Amino acid sequence: MLPTEETDLRKVCVNWIIGKEKPDYKCLSAGIHPWFIEGTGKEQLALLEEVAQNPEVRMIGEAGLDKSAAAPWIIQMELLRAQIELAESFQKPLILHCVKAWQELIALHKEYRPESVWIVHGFRGKKELAAQLIRQGFYLSFGERFSAESLCVAWPNRLLVETDESSLPLPAIYRQMALSLQVPIEQFSFQVEQNVRNVRNKNLN
Numbered sequence: 001m002l003p004t005e006e007t008d009l010r011k012v013c014v015n016w017i018i019g020k021e022k023p024d025y026k027c028l029s030a031g032i033h034p035w036f037i038e039g040t041g042k043e044q045l046a047l048l049e050e051v052a053q054n055p056e057v058r059m060i061g062e063a064g065l066d067k068s069a070a071a072p073w074i075i076q077m078e079l080l081r082a083q084i085e086l087a088e089s090f091q092k093p094l095i096l097h098c099v100k101a102w103q104e105l106i107a108l109h110k111e112y113r114p115e116s117v118w119i120v121h122g123f124r125g126k127k128e129l130a131a132q133l134i135r136q137g138f139y140l141s142f143g144e145r146f147s148a149e150s151l152c153v154a155w156p157n158r159l160l161v162e163t164d165e166s167s168l169p170l171p172a173i174y175r176q177m178a179l180s181l182q183v184p185i186e187q188f189s190f191q192v193e194q195n196v197r198n199v200r201n202k203n204l205n
Contacts, residue, residue, distance in 0.1 A: 029059035029095055032079050037071035041079045052086050060087040061095030062121055068099055077104075084112055093117040093199055095141075102129060109136050117199045122164055127153050134158045139199060144168050148180045155181055156191045160199075 030051050032044045051057055063083035065076050087094040094116055098105050102125070109118060120133060123140040127149035130140060140154045144166035151159065161177065163170055178188035 028057060029061050030057045031061035031063045031083055031095065033062045033097060034064055034066040034069040034071055034076045034079075035097075037069075037075060037079060041071075041075055045079060045082055048083070049086065052090055052092070057092070059093045059095050059119075060090075061093075061119075062097040063094060064097035064099075065101035065104055066097060066099040067101055080108070084108065084114065087116040088112070088114055091116055093119055095119050095121050097121055102133075106132065106136055109138070117202050119160060119199070122162065123147075123150065123154075125150060130154055139195070142177065144173055144176070146177065146180075151177060151180055155183075157195065157198075159192065160195055161192055 030048060032041055032048060038044055048060075052060060060083050063080050065073075065080060067073070069076065084094060086092075094114070096105065096118060098120060117139060118137070119139045119141055121141050122143055123130065123133075124145060124147060126147065130147075130150035130153040133140065134154060139158050139160055140150070141160040141162050142151055142154070143162050143164050161170070161173060163173060166173065168176075174189055174192070175185055178185045181188065
C-alpha cells in the first residue's frame with residue numbers, strides 16, 4: 001500500500017496565509033503565520049474568523065510562536081491565543097509552527113487543555129522534546145529532514161508525514177522513514193493513514 005495525497009499533511013492542508021490570495025485547493029488550512037503578521041494582525045484575524053467557518057478549511061494554521069520572527073512577541077502570543085480559540089470553537093485541528101518557544105507552547109497546551117488536535121509542523125527536534133510533546137498530547141509531523149530518534153518516539157500513534165521544503169515525492173519520504181524505523185513500507189503507510197483518520201475523527205466528535 002503506497003501513500004496518497006490524503007496522508008500528506010502539506011498536500012491535504014495547503015496553508016492559506018491570511019491576507020493573501022486563496023489557493024485553488026479543495027482542502028486547506030488557514031492561519032496567521034508568525035512570519036507574516038501585518039501590524040497588529042487585527043485585520044488578518046478578522047478575515048481568519050470569517051474563513052474559518054468555511055467547511056473547506058479543514059485546519060487552522062500554520063499558527064505559532066517564533067522568537068526569530070520580526071513580529072513583536074506580545075502580538076504573536078495574542079494571535080496564537082486567538083487561533084487556539086478558533087480551533088476549539090470550530091473543532092478543527094491546529095497546525096503549529098514553533099521556533100525557540102517550546103516551553104511557552106507547552107504551557108499554552110496545559111492552560112487550554114484543548115479538545116482539538118494540535119500538530120507540530122516540520123518537527124526536527126530531539127527525542128527528549130518529542131517525548132515531552134507527545135506526553136502532552138501533540139501529534140508530530142515529519143518531513144524529509146527528520147530526526148531518526150524523534151521519529152521512533154512518535155511511532156506509531158503520533159506520527160504524521162509532510163512534503164514541505166522537500167523535492168522528494170511522498171512515497172520516497174515514506175520509504176526513508178520506514179527504513180529508519182525498520183518496518184515494512186506497507187505497515188508504515190497503513191499506520192500513518194490510521195493516524196490521519198484519528199486526527200479527523202477526534203475533531204468530528
